[in-house]
Amino acid sequence: MNIDEIVSRISEDLEYIKQFTATPGEGCTRLPFTPEARSTVDYLKKIMTEAGLKVHEDEAGNVFGILEGKDQELPCIMMGSHYDSVVNGGDYDGIAGVISAIEVARLMKENDVKPLHTFVAVGFCDEEGMRFGTGYFGSKAILGQLDAEYCRHYTDKNGVSVYDAMIEYGLEPEKIKGAKWDISKIGSFIETHIEQGPVLDSCGIEIGLVEWIVGIQRYMFTVHGRSDHAGTTPMDMRKDAVDAATKVISKIPDWAREKADGTVATVGYIKTIPGGMNIVAQDVEFTVDIRSKNNDHIIDIVNKINQTLQKEAGAFDGSYESDTKLVITPVKLSDLMLDISEKSCMEHGYSYKRMLSGAGHDALAIGQILPTVMLFVPSKDGRSHCPVEFSKYSDIGKSILVAYDLIQNLDNQ
Structure with a gap:
């Protein structure tokens, strides 16, 4: 040939x-x-x-x-x-x-x-x-x-x-x-x-x-808070969805690094709602893509995301939801x-x-x-x-x- x-x-x-x-x-x-x-x-x-x-x-x-x-x-x-x-x-x-x-x-x-x-x-x-x-x-x-x-x-x-x-x-x-x-x-x-x-x-x-x-798992997380005026709402009276979401997002890369076996995690999409520069966000949507040859490591990171979101959103009486996009071992x-x-x-x-x-x-x-x-x-x-x-x-x-x-x-x- x-x-x-x-x-x-x-x-x-x-x-x-x-x-x-x-x-x-x-x-x-x-x-x-x-x-x-x-x-x-x-x-x-x-x-x-x-x-x-x-x-x-x-x-x-x-x-x-x-x-x-x-x-x-x-x-x-x-x-x-x-x-x-x-x-x-x-x-x-x-x-x-x-x-x-x-x-x-x-x-x-x-x-x-x-x-x-x-x-x-x-x-x-x-x-x-x-x-x-x-x-x-x-x-x-x-x-x-x-x-x-x-x-x-x-x-x-x-x-x-x-x-x-x-x-x-x-x-x-x-x-x-x-x-x-x-x-x-x-x-x-x-x-x-x-x-x-x-x-x-x-x-x-x-x-x-x-x-x-x-293996790969993909999720869309949505954090629910309350929209308010960015100038007149004191920090301790806000239900800021961005505040809760970013506290979790910032931890995700380190949770993957801790596995030390090639496990990776990526937040590739973030959207604030309503999305105004002078509005405290009512909702935040973000995606997470987690990959590893060890499925237990993927599950552990997903559990940490859910636990931490519940804690951070609950701190201001907010909530969150998770939509599973893909689970493959x-x-x-x-x-x-x-x-x-x-x-x-x-x-x-x-x-x-x-x-x-x-x-x-x-x-x-x-x-x-x-x-x-x-x-x-x-x-x-x-x-x-x-x-x-x-x-x-x-x-x-x-x-x-x-x-x-x-x-x-x-x-x-």
Whole structure:
């Protein structure tokens, strides 16, 4: 297999897909159930068809390219990632993994490989959770974890629910349970992805073999106080929601640092209501994202947030509420597939490193249930979720060859 041809094809695809953004010149903004998402899915369908795959878009907005195996009774080998992005993000996060899966199918076609197991290339919808504050929408849908009520519950900043956005996009949210796969029909899941961190690039390593993906919990907290005049209300007579919220927010980073095992916690969004410079805030909304490979550490930080919020809000007879956005436990990835991938790296002469993923991926949701592995490629300077995000096409090509070897090995077992 000629890696130059692989690099040429995937670069053509990824360069073309760059146009599908709501923020031209300011990074990739490809939110779920938008015109940009539709254009991307249509292009993926086109190149999947050209690769000889049977194309299917499911009830959750996922797109599949299926190469039927010789034995339809055997569980399939699935490979892919997500096609959505964050706001003003990069051009490689997620979508590079989708194109990689399609390229594996092209290589099978080129080499006249007729697999015993069915091979499925997938582009998942809404892994990022950027629009609705959730995440892993498509991968959770194939696991049967979503229903119409879930779609009604979550809304974007404009008050549009997942339910209504799906209808506008051309889907029927009442039928989302139809996206569920029979889990016994999926034998393994493979995801190639940019690292989104500095480890591989700083060490000059070509391939990351991911052993663990951290668990993630996300919450929206709302502290309730009372709005008053900023000049005439004495400090000891205020019910200041900001006062209570910030006393908790300031402690969250240190609670994560105390764990000393790579646990991280982030307050990424804060909103005061009514939001006037000369008004004591009635309410404060803020999000918390906590990640660790030790689920007990995540739970401990969440408990501390709740206990401290109750104390601080209660000090002025205020209150607070918590809305759980995402709870997903850490996952240990497949030792078998890691070992096979490590052998492939050695045979190709690629440098590699076994490592932890501090970012969540579709592999995190799927790996809770099915044998799963992730292959990382370096991110220049570790930058991601921003317009300067960049990974070399040659490095992506190397990960495709390792994935191809892995799939051939799994197919022969």
